Amino acid sequence: MIATHPANPATDPRIIVALDYADAASALTLVQGLDPKQCRLKVGKELFTAAGPQLVETLVTRGFGVFLDLKFHDIPNTVAKACEAASRLGIWMLNVHASGGREMMRAAREGVSKSGSNPLLIAVTVLTSMDQASLKQIGIDNTLENHVLNLAQLTQSAGLDGVVCSAKETALLRKYLGADFCLVTPGIRPANATQDDQSRVVTPVEALRMGASYLVIGRPITQAVDPLAALEAINREIQSS
16 A cells, blocks of 8 residues: 555644653653644654563554554565564554665565554665765765665555655655655654754654655654643644644
């Protein structure tokens, strides 16, 4: 399946709250104050390693769509089995590394299909921590922008639903990959938020206008005095634009 570019944040929340915590108790303390109708949740490597699949199942039971951000990258058979097991947790979305190649991504797709569930399957193109010099260090002479586009096109050809990309790449990818390809964008800061350690800040409205499908937001919500109020304010910002 190919994900439909979401049109109504009231029925398909655009915000994915990043649960960047080291333990389940801290994550659940935040989650109990959030509304599953207004956001989804991202569980990454640190929290999953600390809390395991039980936490994911708890979040799903509470009605949240969970993006399991483990970025699988291995031989095709291993990735297929990992994706199948992950999908059985009832998650909404999971990801692999596009640099694993078409065969690996197709195996991931088959693993998801075997699970009996139907989460979105997306791929990471180039990590947002990498720049042109980083690509050169690993032997890639292509420009960063073109390398991202090539990996995104490979992802689409392998039958996946979308990619994780930076906000500055969304317009290019939307142009070449169409309106229905899912683009998940990290590094989002509301208009009134501090930049923290982000050097290139993009607001939720700007990211959506550039073509993003879903926005991963962490500290502006998780470190707010009232996380639910912060979440609601961002949703109002999106809906009023």
